[in-house]
Amino acid sequence: MKSTDNLYRYQNDTGDISFHYEASVSLTVKGTEYEVKNILHIYxxxxxxxxxxxxxxxxxxxxxxxxxxxxxxxxxxxxxxxxxxxxxxxxxxxxxxxxxxxxxxxxxxxxxxxxxxxxxxxxxxxxxxxxxxxxxxxxxxxxxxxxxxxGLPLTKKCANTASPPQEVGNGDEDDACDELTWEAIVMGYGCGLICGLSSAYIVLKLGKPWWFVRYIEVLQLKLMKRCLKNGTGRSRRT
The missing domain is CATH 3.80.10.10 (Ribonuclease Inhibitor)
Structure with missing residues (x-):
């Protein structure tokens, strides 16, 4: 081996190929020390x-x-x-x-x-x-x-992304909703029954004036809606 411009020139036995080499160095990889000789300058x-x-x-x-x-x-x-x-x-x-x-x-x-x-x-x-x-x-x-x-390759798994908590219904709230629904239905049914009986009496009494029957039907619908609204408001306040 000959030194040329601070590098070493290595020539094989046939004498027709030569490479540039650095000096050998001692390396430590994963706790193991070893010497590398005839290192190419590109390494x-x-x-x-x-x-x-x-x-x-x-x-x-x-x-x-x-x-x-x-x-x-x-x-x-x-x-x-x-x-x-x-x-x-x-x-x-x-x-x-x-x-x-x-x-x-x-x-x-x-x-x-x-x-x-x-x-x-x-x-x-x-x-x-x-x-x-x-x-x-x-x-x-x-x-x-x-x-x-x-995570892999370790045996310790990564914690999954926390999923948003599911809303669990409260028993008291569910009961209140059921009570509110049935109360509104009963009140609406009562209003409708009163309006229905009234319109039936008038029709029988006056001999079926259909324009009046139509008017009573519209009025009945409005009264039912008002009864339902009032019933809902009172239930919420209580």
């Missing part, structure tokens, strides 16, 4: 685990669009997971475990179609776990230690 990774970083994860990290691995585990990072991480289209491994992150897992992260490894354990995250995209492939280990998280 990029950031491992800042096991430090004493504090504060929130800056949104600007989402500008590292083709970063393949990001490890910020075992620090003291706080605040929410930036939704702008969705811009890291080439991200394959994301480890934010063992911090003090809060809030919900941004559903925008389901846009990371190349994400194969996710570790958010040991934080204070809450809410429902996204189910779309690569998130449907992760296991419980990705979310352990976040007691307020719910």
């Amino acid at each position: 990029t990774a950031i491992d800042l685990s096991c430090n004493k970083f504090q504060g929130e994860i800056p949104d600007v990290i989402g500008e590292l669009r083709w970063l393949a691995l990001l490890n910020l585990s075992h620090n003291s990072l706080t605040g929410p997971i930036p939704s702008l991480l969705r811009n890291m289209k080439g991200l394959q491994s994301l480890d934010l475990s063992s911090n003090q992150l809060t809030g919900a897992i941004p559903p925008q992260l389901t846009a990371l179609t190349f994400l194969e490894v996710l570790n958010l354990s040991g934080n204070h995250l809450s809410g429902e776990i996204p189910q779309k995209g690569q998130f449907s492939t992760f296991t419980n280990d990705s979310y352990l230690g976040n007691s307020a998280l719910c």
